[in-house]
Amino acid sequence: MRKVKVSASTRTTLRDMALLVLVLGLGFSDWADAAPDLSGTYNVATLTPLELPQRFGDALYLTPAEAKRISAQDAARKRSRNAASDPDREAPPEGGDGSAGAAGNVGGYNTFWIDNGENTFTVDGKIPTSIITSPKDGRRPQLTAAGRRWLAQRRKAFRENSGTAWWLEEEGPGPYDNIEQRPLPERCILGFGPVAGPPIFPTLYNNVKRIVQTPEHVMILAEMVHDARIIRLNAEHRPAHIRTWLGDSIGHWEGDTLVVETTNFNDQPALRGATRDLVVEERFRRDKNGMLIYSFKVMDDNVWTDSWEGTYPWPETPDKLYEYACHEGNYAMGNIMRGARLLEQEYLQETSSGDD
Numbered sequence: 001m002r003k004v005k006v007s008a009s010t011r012t013t014l015r016d017m018a019l020l021v022l023v024l025g026l027g028f029s030d031w032a033d034a035a036p037d038l039s040g041t042y043n044v045a046t047l048t049p050l051e052l053p054q055r056f057g058d059a060l061y062l063t064p065a066e067a068k069r070i071s072a073q074d075a076a077r078k079r080s081r082n083a084a085s086d087p088d089r090e091a092p093p094e095g096g097d098g099s100a101g102a103a104g105n106v107g108g109y110n111t112f113w114i115d116n117g118e119n120t121f122t123v124d125g126k127i128p129t130s131i132i133t134s135p136k137d138g139r140r141p142q143l144t145a146a147g148r149r150w151l152a153q154r155r156k157a158f159r160e161n162s163g164t165a166w167w168l169e170e171e172g173p174g175p176y177d178n179i180e181q182r183p184l185p186e187r188c189i190l191g192f193g194p195v196a197g198p199p200i201f202p203t204l205y206n207n208v209k210r211i212v213q214t215p216e217h218v219m220i221l222a223e224m225v226h227d228a229r230i231i232r233l234n235a236e237h238r239p240a241h242i243r244t245w246l247g248d249s250i251g252h253w254e255g256d257t258l259v260v261e262t263t264n265f266n267d268q269p270a271l272r273g274a275t276r277d278l279v280v281e282e283r284f285r286r287d288k289n290g291m292l293i294y295s296f297k298v299m300d301d302n303v304w305t306d307s308w309e310g311t312y313p314w315p316e317t318p319d320k321l322y323e324y325a326c327h328e329g330n331y332a333m334g335n336i337m338r339g340a341r342l343l344e345q346e347y348l349q350e351t352s353s354g355d356d
Helices: 008-026 028-032 065-083 145-157 327-355
Strands: 040-043 132-134 208-213 217-222 228-233 248-254 256-265 279-286 292-299 306-312
Touching: none
Parallel strands: 228 248
Antiparallel strands: 040 208, 132 306, 208 217, 217 228, 248 256, 256 279, 279 292, 292 306
């Protein structure tokens, strides 16, 4: 019998592999069929929007030149907004300067806090104009009648800050009558976006995710509000009466793809406008280059006339996921309610003096 000489490094490699298989309790056939490892830390920030912007018409993909121009324009805009301000400038006028948006009026977040990425993303060699891939127009489907009623009610409850208690002129409860009427992100119960999902969307900042995988579970930790989704593998959904903010996620492997179905949401899912009947299917896979590709499908017949889907990559990052301390909810919530009471007092004083 012919002897084959094996180098010391090869023997070490073979020994380590045998030990690993022994420790994990796997046979060699099981080892070959082991599920891909999705564990890692990812930064999902991207300049690609969820829905296809009107300015692109019906174009589903960008050219490399267009993508480069979008990145350059965003970088220039951030540099301009980050320019040093005049420390001797006057205070904003009473009631604000009239500009719109969260950063207008008397001030808000400046660009220092914005971390929405530096580039658009590429999937399968193409640069999509939106995260949504279905419907083909890159936009969410039409709302149902119930969905339109919800949107109308939401628009009625939220207006730009006019510095007056306008809600006292409306019938029914006002938007500041009690703390539980305030939005969930404002109360630091769920992140906006939604950032933990499902489905999971990129947002204005805090886009880091951490995945930890075991044979029985996959955990997705979101940076914003540090929500941890626990996906139970090869399990059954909980009874229908047990409902939670993030729903009940169960998963299984289809080849090298982790498929996750989430149901059992409470009455306020993180996905804006969705109802307790929301069902989300998510898929996690690695492409040929090892990039983690995330896809989702949203189904809620109460709100949308059809299902809708999307796909985008999750690039790995060496950055760490730090604690998220939601100070706005700790300190500002009381001031929001106090401010509403003061505006109501001013309104009542003005209306009563007018009656006199």
